[in-house]
Each structure stands twice: as C-alpha cells, then as structure tokens.
Amino acid sequence: MATALVAIIVFGILVLIHELGHFTVAKLVGIKVHEFAIGMGPKLIQVKKGETSYSIRALPLGGYVRMEGEDEKSDDLRSFNNKSVLARISVIFAGPFMNFVLAIALFSIIFYSIGAPTTRIQEVMDQSPAQTAGIQSGDIIYSINGEKMDTWQNIIDTIGKSQDNSIHITIVRNGDKIEKTVKPTRDIETNRATIGIKTTIEKSIGASIRNGFVAIKAITTGILGFLKGLITRESNAAAEIMGPVGIINLVGQVARTGWIDVVNLTAVLSVNLGLMNLLPIPALDGSRILFLLVEMLRGKPVDPEKEGMIHLIGFGLLITLMLFVTYQDILKLFS
Known part of the structure; x- marks a missing residue:
C-alpha cells in the first residue's frame, strides 16, 4: 500500500509538472483551455474555474490539457490552431521543458542536502x-x-x-x-x-545547481546511447525498458532506502519523460513539434484530420508497446 502511494505521488508530480508547462504557456499566449486533467479514465474530482475544468481522474497514469482547436478545426480566435506557429511550438515544448526544470530542482535539492x-x-x-x-x-x-x-x-x-x-x-x-x-x-x-x-x-546552492545540470547531461547521454543501441541492436530492449509496473516496483525498492533515493528516482524519471516526449514519435510532443516545423517551412498547415489520424495510430502503437512492456514487467516480478 505504501509503495502504491509513493508511486502515485511520483507519477502525479511528473504528470502535473509536465501538463502545467503546456497549460501555463497556453494561457500566456491566449489559447482557450477547456480542461486540465491529471490521470486518465473516469473523473474522481472536478472543479470548474472560469472557462477551464480542473479534474483528477481514476487512473494515475498520464494527464492532458484539452485546448480549443488542438485536434480539430475551430474558427474561435482563441483556438490552438489560430495561434502562430511559434506560439504553438512554445505550448507543446513547455511540457518536456518543465520536466527538465523539475529534474534540475530535484537534483539541486539532493546535492545541497548531501553536499x-x-x-x-x-x-x-x-x-x-x-x-x-x-x-x-x-x-x-x-x-x-x-x-x-x-x-x-x-x-x-x-x-x-x-x-x-x-x-x-x-x-x-x-x-x-x-x-x-x-x-x-x-x-x-x-x-x-x-x-x-x-x-x-x-553545501553550495551554486555548486548544487551546476551538478544538477551535469547529472541531467549524463542521464540524457545515457538515454540517447541506449536508443542508438536499439537501432544498432546493441541494447537489450527486453531487459532495460521498464513500464508502469516495473517503475512501481522500483519506486517500492527505493522508498525503503530513504527520501533522497525517491527524489533521485523522480528526477531521473522526469528527465526520461521530458526527453522521450521530445522524440518525433506520433502522439508525443516531439511529433507535434515536427508537424509545426513542417508547417513553418511549407507556409501552410498539414491537414488536421491527417495529422490527427497519424497521432491516433501512434497512440495505439504506444498503448500496444506499453501493454507488452507491462506483461514483461509482470513476468520479471514472478521470475
């Protein structure tokens, strides 16, 4: 029970910060936001303030910011698709960026605490x-x-x-x-x-922040090296990729060793979340940014319905991959 609670808190922080990045920049550039949700599935709690509903949903995995005109055509002047390309890129990029900001903050806290x-x-x-x-x-x-x-x-x-x-x-x-x-x-x-x-x-704030950047650089280099290894078949995907079940199990292990290890794991996961979301994979932020860059070069947007279909297919493939990885995680638990 304690493991599940810590895992929910860790996942919740990661998703909250990521979606808060999208939400904040969307509001700053004047986009109408219909809903800010943490979690997926049925609503547990919902509060409406102004034009935006704030909700917590049953499944503590993921979250979203639902904006006017993001995945459909809209004539509203405040819709996502009626903003400039740079404004839209800023909104999409803000989510992964905030994960890196969170990681720097957490690593800095760790380095300051231990020196x-x-x-x-x-x-x-x-x-x-x-x-x-x-x-x-x-x-x-x-x-x-x-x-x-x-x-x-x-x-x-x-x-x-x-x-x-x-x-x-x-x-x-x-x-x-x-x-x-x-x-x-x-x-x-x-x-x-x-x-x-x-x-x-x-115990230096400046040195702690610098070491936070160094830690993020090392983790990023490691992730990119692993992804390169997947392409060249030098990395063992089955052994090294971990899904929600595996992460929950890992959170449970580090929770027994102290708060510093939990914070460290949260920072590592935040870097992973930020970097993976920047990859040009359909349904992820990186893919959306890629479509916006194409629009900037062409001078006109890609057909929203075609783009939406590509993201939908990508989302389906990601869900399939997550189910496969979860199955592998369960096998590891009982092996």
Whole structure:
C-alpha cells in the first residue's frame, strides 16, 4: 500500500509538472483551455474555474490539457490552431521543458542536502602523481589542458580521458594561479586514469545547481546511447525498458532506502519523460513539434484530420508497446 502511494505521488508530480508547462504557456499566449486533467479514465474530482475544468481522474497514469482547436478545426480566435506557429511550438515544448526544470530542482535539492563536490582539493594521496607535482590540499583546480573546470565531474572526466598522458593543470592557491604538469596513473579498481586527489564537499546552492545540470547531461547521454543501441541492436530492449509496473516496483525498492533515493528516482524519471516526449514519435510532443516545423517551412498547415489520424495510430502503437512492456514487467516480478 505504501509503495502504491509513493508511486502515485511520483507519477502525479511528473504528470502535473509536465501538463502545467503546456497549460501555463497556453494561457500566456491566449489559447482557450477547456480542461486540465491529471490521470486518465473516469473523473474522481472536478472543479470548474472560469472557462477551464480542473479534474483528477481514476487512473494515475498520464494527464492532458484539452485546448480549443488542438485536434480539430475551430474558427474561435482563441483556438490552438489560430495561434502562430511559434506560439504553438512554445505550448507543446513547455511540457518536456518543465520536466527538465523539475529534474534540475530535484537534483539541486539532493546535492545541497548531501553536499556537492567542488573543484577544491580536500586531500592529496601520499606518493600520488598530484603530490609528486606539488599539488596541495586546499588548492582549487581552475583548468586542465586549458579547459576551465566548473565541476568535480568535469575534473574526473577530463583526467579519465587523458589515456595516462601528462596533463597541464592550472590551480589557484591563495589567489594566485600556478601551473602544474601531472602524469596520471591508472586506478586498479576502476581502471580509470587518476592523479590521487579527493574533493571538498560543500553545501553550495551554486555548486548544487551546476551538478544538477551535469547529472541531467549524463542521464540524457545515457538515454540517447541506449536508443542508438536499439537501432544498432546493441541494447537489450527486453531487459532495460521498464513500464508502469516495473517503475512501481522500483519506486517500492527505493522508498525503503530513504527520501533522497525517491527524489533521485523522480528526477531521473522526469528527465526520461521530458526527453522521450521530445522524440518525433506520433502522439508525443516531439511529433507535434515536427508537424509545426513542417508547417513553418511549407507556409501552410498539414491537414488536421491527417495529422490527427497519424497521432491516433501512434497512440495505439504506444498503448500496444506499453501493454507488452507491462506483461514483461509482470513476468520479471514472478521470475
């Protein structure tokens, strides 16, 4: 029961923020919004304020913002299809964009709570390449090979890519910049190039936000790599794709380990939701944006009925895929 409750809260937050993006920008550009719904299926609660109905529906998966003239022809001056292409793209893009904003906020909260690694060195290992080069605790790594280092992750990645070649490090010590040349060694456990330093952990809002962006970049790169692997058949879709049942099970597992892990999972799912919605798949936001870009290039819109049919077919395929993935998730639970 607790797992289901946490899962509903997580899904609810993700959908609420996504749909709130569509809703807010639609209102800002003057589009008439008939309904703002969280969930799908039968209505549980509905409140009408002005021209818009706000509802919570029985199935806590998905949601929608129903706008005048979005999927049908309308002569209303405030309809979706009577707004400029840029205005409509802004409305569609706002949903995925808000998922990325949510992820940044959640990651920033996590990094601030546990402390964010900084570019200041806390400890230099004995007999390490850094100690041999004269680097000291308290030094700040300013740049490596001329590239400015903003986060600890940048430092790790840059040193890791050095392939054991000597690197030129600019450090800041007592306000002065000092140049050092260091030859990394390879860590036996991780098989990564290292120079033998540890970072300082600080509770900094700025560092937490920067690390939030770094985390999103890493997750996005991983997702795109996985999708590329699906095309080249290097990724195992059956083992790695997870549907609602699998996510609920995962939420239940992380809920037992503490709130930070739940927040972290929510942030990861938010990045996934935002990025997947931007893909040019029929029925998703990315496809709608693609049709609007085509309209911008052609100077006239694609036939709404044809576009609607494409989205309908895409929606059907997505539902079929979700049912298949859910079936696989259930098999995994009992295997």
